[in-house]
Amino acid sequence: MTQxxxxxxxxxxxxxxxxxxxSMLELLKRIDRQRFDITCCFYYNYARGEGETIEQVLNGIGIPVIFLPQTGQPLWAKISKETARAFVFFSRSMRKKVAEVIDKQWRINPNAKRIRDLLQRDGYQILYMNNQPGSNMEGYLAAFDLEVAVVQHCRIEPVMTEQITQTVNQTAQAVIAVSHGVERVLIQNGVHKSLCTTVSNAIDIHQPLPDGKAMREELELDENTFVFGSIGSLIPRKSCHHTLEALHRFHQQHPEAKWKFLLVGEGPDRDKLQQQANGYGFADRVIFTGFRNNPLDYLAAFDAFILASKSEGLPRVVLESMLLRTVVIGSNVTGTEELIDSGRTGLLYPYGDVLALAAHLQAVWQDSALRDVLTQQAHQRVIDNYAIEHYVAGVENVLGAVKPNRNNHV
Known part of the structure; x- marks a missing residue:
């Protein structure tokens, strides 16, 4: 009998x-097409470096995609929003509530109706959401009281409120956390334990790996130049300004050091970060590459990778660094601290503590033996625990088991 x-x-x-x-694309490339018939629904046909769009990538792997174009708020709504916020300028919580009301009226509710129409029209059995609960409220509203199972894949440490928790408990059949730390945060905020399961992010441990020499040559970095680097969107959450401040302190303490800092990524903070580097007087040591389709080539060229984020889920880029035997220095936030056993598989520091970060920069720059120990143990940890096959199987198990029954976990 055919399933x-x-x-x-x-x-x-x-x-x-x-x-x-x-992470989503790695799943879609490998998911069992005999068991699962997946259509993607996106709001934006966003692109990565060199102009390749998400639509082109999905088409290339045979996954259909629907786009729901977004309309901006009318001028009168924007004026009303700012006027209302002005009246409650004294209360941050009240300003937030005003923004939430406007957002629900002009973004969440219209999108919920359109998603609900899709679910009903095309007979979907599962709504699988790729973000965090607070960012997917329209999905919960769309599927409420339908015979559709709701699965949330929580890919970052979530920001929760009582209302969001209640919505998840009432509507979701499963919440997949990308790390045990993310699962703890969900449960601590009241999400029912029976809904939660951890399927750790993972990477292809069998992929061919670059050695970094070609990229160093392309960037005209000789073997005596110590290369610090970061990869990711240039947004406030990634806290690259902390890394630049720590490099400033390192530079003051070791003016003789020959080093460069590579920032691989793009985002709204780029101009501020460039101005910060200019202010420290080492703009010539900082290379902004923009978004790149080949981040592993850059990662292999680093001597040390730095992730200074305020929050993470379970960062793939840390796994990739460990696989490539590049030293990892990270803030001790959910997700990152789950991967790094400080002093064994990398180095951790308290988020925002630029003095501690600067000390770690100095340690890995000075001590090649330390780098060798950290990278050897980190590489083995990835091989033993974070193969992509485990990740795909874990998600498939959840998607194969959920049923569209409503919950009483409220």
Whole structure:
């Protein structure tokens, strides 16, 4: 007897290409097409470096995609929003509530109706959402009281409120956390434990790996130049300004050091970061590459990778660094601290503590033996625990088991 394929609508309302996008694509490339019939629903046809769009990539792997174009708020709504916020200028919580009301009226509710129409029209059995609960409220509203199973793939440490928690408990059949730390945060915020499961992010441990020499030559970096680097969107959450401040302190303490800092990525903070480097007097040591389709080539060229983020889920780029035997220095936030056993597989520091970060920069620059120990143990940890096959199987298990029953976990 032939098993019926489960019809899934995958919702991604993001605006930019990030680690969550790459994790989603790795799943879609490998998921069992005999069991799962997936259509993607996106708001934006965003692109990565060199102009390749998400639509082109999905078409290349045979996954259909639907786009729900977004309309901006009318001028009168924007004026009303700013006027209302002005009246409650004294209260941050009230300003936030005003913004939420406007957002619900002009973005969440219209999108919920359109998604609901899709679910009903095309007979989807599962709504699979690729973000965090607070960013996917339209999906919960769309599927409420329908015979559709709701699965949330929470790819970052979530920001929760009582209302969001209640909505998840009432509507979701499963919440997949990308790390045990993310699962703990969900449960601590009241999401029912029976809904949560951890399927750790993972990478292809068998992929061919670059050695970094070609990229160093392309960037005219000789073997005596110590290369610090970061990869990711240039947004406030990534806290690259902390890295630049720590490099400033390192530079003051070791003016004799020959080093460069590579920032691989693009985002709204780029101009501020360039101005910051100019202010420290080492703009010539900082290379902004923009978004690149070949981040592993750059990562292999680093001597040390730095992730200074305020929050993470389970960062793939850390796994990739460990696989490539590049030293990792990271802030001790959810996700990153789950991967790094400080002093064994990398170095951790308290988020925002630029003095501690600067000390780690000095340690890995000075001590090649330390680098060798850290990278050897980190590489083995990835091989043993974070193969992509485990990730795909874990998600398939959840998608294969969920049923569209409503919950009483409220």
């Amino acid at each position: 019926q394929r489960r019809k899934i609508l995958l919702l991604d309302n993001g605006k930019e290409w990030g680690g969550g996008t790459n």
